[in-house]
Amino acid sequence: MGFKNLVSIFLLFFLISCGNQEKKDVGILLQAWSGKEIQFPEDLTFTVKGADTVDFSVSGKYKILTYVDSIGCVSCKLQLGRWKALMKELGEAEGNPVKFLFFFSPEKRRDFLGTLKSEDFVYPVCLDEEDRLNKLNHFSSEMAFQTFLLDSDNRVLAVGNPIHNPKVKELYLRIIQGEQISQGKESKQIMTEVVADKSSVSLASFDWHKEQKATFTLKNTGGSPLVIQDVTTSCGCTTVSYSKEPAQPGKEITLEVVYKAEHPEHFSKTVTVYCNTASSPIRLSLSGDAK
Incomplete structure (x- = not known):
């Protein structure tokens, strides 16, 4: 090639x-x-x-x-x-x-x-x-x-x-x-449509020693099952958990994002979601002040 x-x-x-x-x-x-x-x-x-x-x-x-x-x-x-x-x-x-x-x-x-x-x-x-x-x-x-x-x-x-x-x-x-x-x-991939309940979450100020959590919800608004193929984060201090089962039309998948600060800082982290939609990848953000 x-x-x-x-x-x-x-x-x-x-x-x-x-x-x-x-x-x-x-x-x-x-x-x-x-x-x-x-x-x-x-x-x-x-x-x-x-x-x-x-x-x-x-x-x-x-x-x-x-x-x-x-x-x-x-x-x-x-x-x-x-x-x-x-x-x-x-x-x-x-x-x-x-x-x-x-x-x-x-x-x-x-x-x-x-x-x-x-x-x-x-x-x-x-x-x-x-x-x-x-x-x-x-x-x-x-x-x-x-x-x-x-x-x-x-x-x-x-x-x-x-x-x-x-x-x-x-x-x-x-x-x-x-x-x-x-x-x-x-081109053979079966596509659907998705809507996120929000694209960003601010955690405001918090004690940097304490683990923080946030959730994002993806709703399948198309006519085929929604499949999350992969989720990546911009930092090892941010992890994501979610159901690996496809979401049928009208159903939702919730992503739980956990942030554990390595030191005090103002941060802005990105979660990138790859799925079977034309809008993929979907980029979500998490920010705050770890003090």
């Missing part, structure tokens, strides 16, 4: 609800990266939890490369629990041809290592404290475009973060499994 066609499929999966200008801007970015060879620094050092140095090669039939810079919330960007779930799904330990390349450029090494340990993340990572990988490749400042699916020659097959966007994950899996990528598959 040509890279031009891959870009059009990516736009279909990833930006179906976005405006024309945003699609154009992202299309230009994807065209620039498609087929580009990623350059890796020499003398790379990989560690487990920042302690033990391990022998680790960046070679492989397929590689998912993710780069995390030092800007912003560490746990928000890492989402290590979701990465572990994806790695388990791909079954790399059982000889799957996919290798994961984690390059982290932490400003606060101590906080970063603390996150690795608290999440019990035992997969090798490269602590690229001099940001050498980024200096060689000049990645986008947008987090959504700092993850890549690479071939054996380190050329970019697809761009996007599969743990933040299930459509990107689907695209990656199809390429890895050797499926023919076509727009037809996506």
